[in-house]
Amino acid sequence: xxxxxxxxxxxxxxxxxxxxxxxxxxxxxxxxxxxxxxxxxxxxxxxxxxxxxxxxxxxxxxxxxxxxxxxxxxxxxxxxxxxxxxxxxxxxxxxxxxxxxxxxxxxxxxxxxxxxxxxxxxxxxxxxxxxxxxxxxxxxxxxxxxxxxxxxxxxxxxxxxxxxxxxxxxxxxxxxxxxxxxxxxxxxxxxxxxxxxxxxxxxxxxxxxxxxxxxxxxxxxxxxxxxxxxxxxxxxxxxxxxxxxxxxxxxxxxxxxxxxxxxxxxxxxxxxxxxxxxxxxxxxxxxxxxxxxxxxxxx
Amino acid sequence: xxxxxxxxxxxxxxxxxxxxxxxxxxxxxxxxxxxxxxxxxxxxxxxxxxxxxxxxxxxxxxxxxxxxxxxxxxxxxxxxxxxxxxxxxxxxxxxxxxxxxxxxxxxxxxxxxxxxxxxxxxxxxxxxxxxxxxxxxxxxxxxxxxxxxxxxxxxxxxxxxxxxxxxxxxxxxxxxxxxxxxxxxxxxxxxxxxxxxxxxxxxxxxxxxxxxxxxxxxxxxxxxxxxxxxxxxxxxxxxxxxxxxxxxxxxxxxxxxxxxxxxxxxxxxxxxxxxxxxxxxxxxxxxxxxxxxxxxxxx
Numbered sequence: 001x002x003x004x005x006x007x008x009x010x011x012x013x014x015x016x017x018x019x020x021x022x023x024x025x026x027x028x029x030x031x032x033x034x035x036x037x038x039x040x041x042x043x044x045x046x047x048x049x050x051x052x053x054x055x056x057x058x059x060x061x062x063x064x065x066x067x068x069x070x071x072x073x074x075x076x077x078x079x080x081x082x083x084x085x086x087x088x089x090x091x092x093x094x095x096x097x098x099x100x101x102x103x104x105x106x107x108x109x110x111x112x113x114x115x116x117x118x119x120x121x122x123x124x125x126x127x128x129x130x131x132x133x134x135x136x137x138x139x140x141x142x143x144x145x146x147x148x149x150x151x152x153x154x155x156x157x158x159x160x161x162x163x164x165x166x167x168x169x170x171x172x173x174x175x176x177x178x179x180x181x182x183x184x185x186x187x188x189x190x191x192x193x194x195x196x197x198x199x200x201x202x203x204x205x206x207x208x209x210x211x212x213x214x215x216x217x218x219x220x221x222x223x224x225x226x227x228x229x230x231x232x233x234x235x236x237x238x239x240x241x242x243x244x245x246x247x248x249x250x251x252x253x254x255x256x257x258x259x260x261x262x263x264x265x266x267x268x269x270x271x272x273x274x275x276x277x278x279x280x281x282x283x284x285x286x287x288x289x290x291x292x293x294x295x296x297x298x299x
Numbered sequence: 300x301x302x303x304x305x306x307x308x309x310x311x312x313x314x315x316x317x318x319x320x321x322x323x324x325x326x327x328x329x330x331x332x333x334x335x336x337x338x339x340x341x342x343x344x345x346x347x348x349x350x351x352x353x354x355x356x357x358x359x360x361x362x363x364x365x366x367x368x369x370x371x372x373x374x375x376x377x378x379x380x381x382x383x384x385x386x387x388x389x390x391x392x393x394x395x396x397x398x399x400x401x402x403x404x405x406x407x408x409x410x411x412x413x414x415x416x417x418x419x420x421x422x423x424x425x426x427x428x429x430x431x432x433x434x435x436x437x438x439x440x441x442x443x444x445x446x447x448x449x450x451x452x453x454x455x456x457x458x459x460x461x462x463x464x465x466x467x468x469x470x471x472x473x474x475x476x477x478x479x480x481x482x483x484x485x486x487x488x489x490x491x492x493x494x495x496x497x498x499x500x501x502x503x504x505x506x507x508x509x510x511x512x513x514x515x516x517x518x519x520x521x522x523x524x525x526x527x528x529x530x531x532x533x534x535x536x537x538x539x540x541x542x543x544x545x546x547x548x549x550x551x552x553x554x555x556x557x558x559x560x561x562x563x564x565x566x567x568x569x570x571x572x573x574x575x576x577x578x579x580x581x582x583x584x585x586x587x588x589x590x591x592x593x594x595x596x597x598x
Binding site: 012016104105107108109110111112113114115116118136137140141144145147166167169170171172173174 | 311315403404406407408409410411412413414415417435436439440443444446465466468469470471472473
């Protein structure tokens with residue numbers, strides 16, 4: 001098996017030819033889809049893929065159909081050369097960097113959509129329901145182009161991960177979906193390409209998001225919160241104190257994203273907030289104190 | 300290469316295992332999706348696939364999501380044992396006969412849809428826009444399960460063929476789509492599983508559909524019709540004379556299904572009509588008399 005010497009591939013036929021040769025060599029293929037502006041969170045995905053696959057493809061594609069706001073798309077950071085270097089250093093074999101025309105053929109009219117709460121709640125409610133249609137469609141296209149054995153997604157985008165798992169299951173796409181834990185700065189901020197746009201003062205403010213999630217989780221696990229609403233109030237108060245505009249802060253089922261009706265079993269706490277004009281999201285999971293019955297059953 | 304001795308496979312893991320072994324033997328895979336009730340039209344698809352592929356999979360799955368009418372779904376003919384025998388005789392290696400649960404996982408919430416005229420006009424207008432969502436979703440699932448090198452579709456379902464080509468292109472599914480000409484009875488009736496439900500008298504009535512399409516095409520090619528509307532009137536009159544209820548009879552672009560504004564270039568003439576309570580469709584293509592300019596340009 002020869003190591004690939006290509007760092008960037010820009011067309012679908014070239015990528016397919018490259019991967020066919022690597023598969024013929026016996027390599028399995030891991031895939032990490034990104035919108036570029038790579039940071040240590042992406043590197044964790046790439047490293048996880050490189051640990052399991054002889055060939056690791058990192059796509060860099062800022063997908064216009066998942067931005068509801070043209071200004072947000074325009075502002076999205078683009079740092080291609082640094083991205084390629086970082087991806088290769090983390091273990092990528094090749095970066096796939098297509099144009100918009102390469103991903104969406106002329107006359108494209110097809111949408112992949114996941115109905116219900118997975119698409120419509122939380123991020124879907126804030127960003128518009130077309131956001132996850134854009135995600136589902138572009139990830140389907142990228143998986144069909146790359147045909148990887150496994151694809152790697154960050155737990156930071158928890159709802160995206162649920163949407164991807166849903167349509168990959170439903171459409172019976174033969175790719176394993178692997179979730180990788182959120183990478184945080186030393187003081188807890190979830191890494192995001194958008195963090196680049198925070199001033200020093202805003203970066204300090206933004207730490208309140210992880211603190212709020214941790215406080216809500218602790219209130220649930222130690223029994224201080226008697227209901228999901230109380231845990232949410234605890235978290236929101238911390239955002240308020242930091243002067244951050246909360247879009248949502250919700251305790252939900254980790255599988256369906258339905259609002260938690262009581263504190264029982266595994267729960268997902270998700271938050272979106274604006275720090276200055278930068279929109280950030282983060283989440284954590286927590287297991288609610290098992291009831292005495294459940295604890296007895298387990299012992 | 301050993302010839303497969305399995306005639307029917309009912310689960311996705313079994314089919315994937317079977318096909319992996321056949322691919323390892325060097326066979327390419329051709330795929331013919333059907334709803335069963337096979338006839339000589341399906342056999343033409345299977346024979347075309349068998350001429351190009353060492354392995355030919357015929358799926359038999361009456362897809363509930365593409366029926367807008369529960370009674371129509373209920374009445375759809377099911378003739379499994381005869382189907383298997385006919386498919387194998389025509390050159391199929393194996394029939395894939397999944398249950399509904401095998402195709403749609405528990406909690407399935409994903410839809411593949413093609414927007415615009417390809418889905419909304421003609422059949423989409425008559426049967427409801429969800430009809431082609433059902434087709435696009437189930438064909439995507441079947442292609443992902445089977446991962447064929449090529450899939451075979453009949454030209455009789457011209458609009459379905461256009462929808463399939465569109466989403467296969469857009470989602471970059473690595474399967475070649477092959478169109479196979481409509482097979483007709485000796486007196487011209489397009490073969491359809493629904494023809495089983497026609498009485499003898501209705502079978503004679505139904506011949507008017509192909510006659511109407513041929514008459515409209517002739518009126519276009521010989522210049523008798525001065526406009527698309529005149530050609531449509533010619534065809535509709537023949538259906539009226541035969542006592543058949545026409546749902547649509549339209550001259551359109553063969554690529555976009557947009558209504559033809561004038562008689563120029565290649566045109567698709569499509570018809571849906573009810574004979575008794577049986578809904579039948581058929582179509583033909585015709586090249587309108589080239590203008591003098593075009594003829595000069597070509598010479």
